[in-house]
Amino acid sequence: MKEYSESSSRKSIFFAGIIIIFSIFLGRLIQLQFLYSDIYGKRSEENSIRQIQRDPIRGLILDRKGRIIVDNRPSYSVTVIPAEFEQEKIPILSEILNLDTSVIKEKITKGILYNRFAPVKIIRGIDFKTLATLQENIEKFQGVDYQIESKRYYPTKARASHLLGYTKEISDQQLLEMRNEYRMGDDIGASGLEAAYERYLRGAKGYELITVNALGQMLGKYNDGKNDIPVREGDDLYLALDIDLQAFAESLMTDKSGAVVAIDPNDGGILALVSKPDFDLSLFSSITPPEVWRSLNTDPTKPLYNRATLTRYPPGSTFKMVLATAALQEGIINTNWRIQCTGAFRYGARTFGDLHVHGSTNVIEAIQKSCNVFFYQLILKTGFDMWTKYGREFGFGSVTGIDILEENPGLLPSEEYFDRIYGEGKWTQGYLINLSIGQGELGVSPIQMACYASIIANGGYFYNPHAVVNIKNKQSGELIKVQPEKRKLNVSENVWNIIREG
Numbered sequence: 001m002k003e004y005s006e007s008s009s010r011k012s013i014f015f016a017g018i019i020i021i022f023s024i025f026l027g028r029l030i031q032l033q034f035l036y037s038d039i040y041g042k043r044s045e046e047n048s049i050r051q052i053q054r055d056p057i058r059g060l061i062l063d064r065k066g067r068i069i070v071d072n073r074p075s076y077s078v079t080v081i082p083a084e085f086e087q088e089k090i091p092i093l094s095e096i097l098n099l100d101t102s103v104i105k106e107k108i109t110k111g112i113l114y115n116r117f118a119p120v121k122i123i124r125g126i127d128f129k130t131l132a133t134l135q136e137n138i139e140k141f142q143g144v145d146y147q148i149e150s151k152r153y154y155p156t157k158a159r160a161s162h163l164l165g166y167t168k169e170i171s172d173q174q175l176l177e178m179r180n181e182y183r184m185g186d187d188i189g190a191s192g193l194e195a196a197y198e199r200y201l202r203g204a205k206g207y208e209l210i211t212v213n214a215l216g217q218m219l220g221k222y223n224d225g226k227n228d229i230p231v232r233e234g235d236d237l238y239l240a241l242d243i244d245l246q247a248f249a250e251s252l253m254t255d256k257s258g259a260v261v262a263i264d265p266n267d268g269g270i271l272a273l274v275s276k277p278d279f280d281l282s283l284f285s286s287i288t289p290p291e292v293w294r295s296l297n298t299d300p301t302k303p304l305y306n307r308a309t310l311t312r313y314p315p316g317s318t319f320k321m322v323l324a325t326a327a328l329q330e331g332i333i334n335t336n337w338r339i340q341c342t343g344a345f346r347y348g349a350r351t352f353g354d355l356h357v358h359g360s361t362n363v364i365e366a367i368q369k370s371c372n373v374f375f376y377q378l379i380l381k382t383g384f385d386m387w388t389k390y391g392r393e394f395g396f397g398s399v400t401g402i403d404i405l406e407e408n409p410g411l412l413p414s415e416e417y418f419d420r421i422y423g424e425g426k427w428t429q430g431y432l433i434n435l436s437i438g439q440g441e442l443g444v445s446p447i448q449m450a451c452y453a454s455i456i457a458n459g460g461y462f463y464n465p466h467a468v469v470n471i472k473n474k475q476s477g478e479l480i481k482v483q484p485e486k487r488k489l490n491v492s493e494n495v496w497n498i499i500r501e502g
């Protein structure tokens with residue numbers, strides 16, 4: 001009887017255990033089915049939907065007459081989703097794409113670190129024959145696809161390399177800083193207007209949602225495309241540049257080293273900007289081979305260097321009008337003040353020469369004849385501080401604010417500068433004489449000199465030199481006008497008339 005009781009007790013415990021386990025499973029099923037259905041349903045949905053990135057077409061760049069100077073052409077890129085791709089197939093893919101296996105491995109490794117479910121561009125700018133071969137074998141490569149992108153195309157004879165600039169693939173460092181805006185393999189403006197106006201030119205990515213099965217095969221648009229995010233094309237830039245004038249200026253500088261800058265004195269618009277030697281922008285329109293990049297960077301003529309904005313040249317006699325303006329505006333001289341030019345000027349133990357004997361000369365005649373002796377004496381009469389003050393008023397010694405993000409402020413000497421370089425009390429007034437004729441330590445850029453000439457031409461107004469006049473929104477058609485900074489120099493109209501007469 002006792003044995004029967006124990007057996008019955010064990011059966012009761014066994015059945016109770018089964019009931020408890022069943023209750024737990026039933027409770028969990030109810031929980032998943034009703035309480036967490038939204039959460040897990042969403043996860044399941046995400047696992048069956050692939051997000052296909054659609055890159056925007058970069059904005060065009062047009063000259064002042066509406067002629068396209070930077071256009072786009074279609075280009076094909078191959079992408080890999082690291083989470084889906086079988087890496088043992090890298091050698092086969094390498095052979096089809098004619099791409100080193102190490103390059104593919106490196107791209108995929110970076111992609112895994114960034115986001116293993118996001119497509120990674122492993123090669124860009126493939127030809128149609130390679131694309132056709134890939135398409136024939138696409139079923140062998142799960143996670144491999146191609147994208148139709150755009151690459152820059154330059155339809156005019158003029159280059160304008162340093163003004164227009166180029167794009168390149170975003171660097172790892174830039175990607176870390178702008179992770180929310182860019183993805184691996186994206187293009188980004190690297191120099192010139194392409195860099196300065198990147199946020200306008202680039203547009204905004206679109207995303208197409210595609211339903212896929214367990215094998216990763218695409219079945220069609222998710223929700224009939226209602227949840228897709230449309231691409232926003234980049235804005236167009238309309239420039240002050242005249243492409244014919246640019247081409248002519250470039251032809252004048254063939255086989256020469258230097259720069260040409262032409263500015264509209266009425267508003268500071270850049271009509272032409274040339275730096276020679278230059279380079280072919282089409283080298284950067286797709287993938288730039290490492291050997292091409294090395295060649296450009298090691299070329300002793302420095303074709304990548306923008307001589308129009310980064311160089312520092314002594315301006316010579318063209319700078320004499322700064323000193324004349326200072327002396328006239330401050331009332332130190334007037335048109336009646338004259339000196340006797342004998343062809344040389346002696347100061348201390350040194351003689352400073354002139355090219356000619358000009359005789360009795362006033363300020364107007366001194367500008368007309370470029371009389372050095374007049375300005376040798378004038379700077380000693382006017383003083384170093386006043387010369388520096390008016391040099392700054394014209395914008396020398398600081399950047400002009402040109403809209404291409406690369407500029408040298410030049411060097412405008414001052415008493416403080418001489419004290420720092422030569423030592424306090426270790427330089428004399430004789431050091432100023434070379435400055436009076438635009439020599440010595442003085443250094444200016446071609447863009448600064450163009451602004452200087454514009455100020456004299458327009459009667460005393462400084463405008464920020466700028467290439468872009470209007471930005472056109474592709475979606476709305478709205479034109480955003482670029483408003484350059486305008487500043488009036490503290491110089492009277494009478495002084496400008498005297499300077500211009502000279």
